[in-house]
Amino acid sequence: MTAGEDTVETKARSRSWRDVDLRAVAPFAALALLLIVGALVNPNFIGLNNLANVATRSAFIAIIAVGATFVISSGDLDLSVGSMVAFVASIMIIFMNSGAIADPGLMLAAAVVLTMVIGAACGLANGLITTVGRIEPFIATLGTMGIYRGLTTWLSQGGAITLREPELQALYRPAYFGYILGVPVPIVVILVVTAIAAFILYRTRYGRHVVAVGSNADVARYSGIPVNRVRTIAFVIQGLCVAIAVLLYVPRLGSTSATTGILWELQAITAVVVGGTALKGGAGRVWGTICGAFILELVGNIMLLSNFISEYLIGAIQGAIIIIAMLVQRSLVRKS
């Protein structure tokens, strides 16, 4: 208890390199490395056009993965997101085909609202089954994954659901193919969604609660945090993110089928983990997640542009990435 033994640190102390959190930096370092590799493989790769293309295509997974960051940070897991995309998109298109509202502008606005509501409701269902029903999130969302997928198959009667109204199509198309200040709309949406998510996770009471619940639910409970509400809201946020992804997905193809969004849950989880969020909860990194989604898409792109690996191996490579990411994470933890 001598005072000299433990000196209180002075505020002015500068940051040394040791203070940098390696886990937070690692995904960005990996991204930089990939960009260099890509540039060496094919000079076209590093072009602004190609990169903007890659970013645009990563939008669906990136946005869904932002939601997954909340669910995973709070210590849960949502396997149903891929099926949820198919289900929510089906409902949206069926609604727009129904002709319930004559004015195309109003119709589109109503469809957007409906999509968000359905997405939130799907998330809420996942959340309530997990928390009120006290079922492991893995099992609960495995169940709803089957349900959402099955409902989609039923709605589409095994085929495709296609947006028929040409006027609506024309009106809606720019939501994916358009530009805002020269930037493709999907990229703008990614940035806006991520910025909002980052604000919620790092700068609000709710975000702090998510991290607390994910790192130790008992500590959270003893601190007066409504644990189940926090977890349920995370699932709702996931549902909303899925809905936003659907809003971009529908104008791209104007059609969905029972195979829409298959294995997207794995890609989303991969993006989250590659981005540095711990799968066991307690640490969320929203910008890392975006970086992770971008890495996944980049790897595919590099393989496409290079000639020495078949692009049919993309799935295998992505699978390898998640394992490597975990190994790297663990070795970083051990070192620190």
Place this chain on the structure above:
Amino acid sequence: MNPDAVDGAPVVLSARRISKSFNGVQVLFSVNFELRAGEVHALMGENGAGKSTLVKILSGFEQPTSGEILLDGQSVKLPPNGQAEHLGIVIIHQEFNLAEHLTVTESLFLGREVTRFGVLDRKFMRAETRRVLDQLGSHVDENAMISSLSIADKQMVEIAKAISRDARIIFMDEPTAVLSREETNYLFRQVRKLREKGTSFVFVSHKLDEVMELTDRVTVLRDGQWIKTAPTSILDGESIAQLMVGRELSSLYPGKQEPSVDEEVTLAVSGLTTHYVQDASFEVRKGEILGFSGLIGSGRTELMEAVAGLRSRVSGEVTVRGERVPAGDVHAANRVGIAYMTKDRKHKGLLLNSRMTANLTLQSLDQHGKFGYLSPKSEAAALERARRRFDIRVRDGRVVAGRMSGGNQQKLLLAKVMETEPDVIIIDEPTRGIDVGTKQQIYHFISALARDGKSIIVVSSEMPEIIGLCTRVAVMREGRIVGILEGEEISEQEIMRYSAGLKKKTAA
């Protein structure tokens, strides 16, 4: 009790001049201990007296720093990690080491399954299990799932497991803490049966009446020193309590300040009943420090968690200055002014992977911004204040809680709880696992808070702490408040009498 039979019996296990230090802190000082064949030997002492350490050394889980262990008169070095089982030395832990999803038979033969032609010989194992259980006079079904058994039956399975491994020496660490009276009687009958057959028991317990009833000899430890070994028949509860205590309070504690009798009552609890706690009623006045004493498992933590909204109540009422506190809602209890500081700081108190700031403000985020927004500036200021107020000493303010010393963690936890600006502060085990210097600081913080007009409840298993800090002491036993002591009545002997069930008065 049959001291005559034991008197001439050979010594099976003995410890000579055993000393033990952990990280330079000596916890056992040249302790002697001997166990004869066919005796039940009680090991007694206050919390921290060194009982558990001695048991761990005698069962091989820890190695002594110096001293000698003799098994059947031969000097031995006991193998670690429970391998002493092969020598016939078995320890039955307070928390059972049984897998809930196995059957009784599977549990008994776990790790040494009998096979015939490479296939499990289930018939033989079932028969053998039945034989051992019959030998114990137990009616537990050998095919029952462990999860379906009562706690007493689980304990019986543990004992059967010990016997089936030819245990000659069985250590039981507070075996009755979780048992009802009937279950305890049942257990004792089995122990006596085995004693007849020459099995030796070391019985660690706080319950004086049980020690008097069951054991042949008693060894008392105090502050890591051997105090006395004597036949139980020449002792009584009083004299054992005397032996266990016999220490003067040091100047660790600040002077007590008794609040005046007409000071307003801040917290009133009446008729509170949970699944374990029965009909608990008490009041705490402004500026008062009320102690809660009792044995482990007496229901103190359950009661306090129910008061603080962490546990549901069956019935009863909690009020703060007349305002009712809703049941089972921590946040609401916080708002009314009750804060509970857990004894389990590593699992229930702090986020070990988070920094000090996140921990400090977790319970009081409402204060740091509007509409859910958190102001980093406001949080940083709170940390600065807390570090100064509670003297939290760390080199780097961004260190995660898990890397801090126990003492600093405890100060941070206290600071976190105080951030909710409570009027009633319930502190469960205020100084568990921290060094003596920090202990003294914590005692002074507690005393200062009381002088500031806060009402404080200190739950502690360390009696000197209760006596040194509190102006009134409630004693709990088996889920009930069995007495509330004041003034001169507050002494270790008196508290021990109440918590061991030798004395009782209705709650004031």
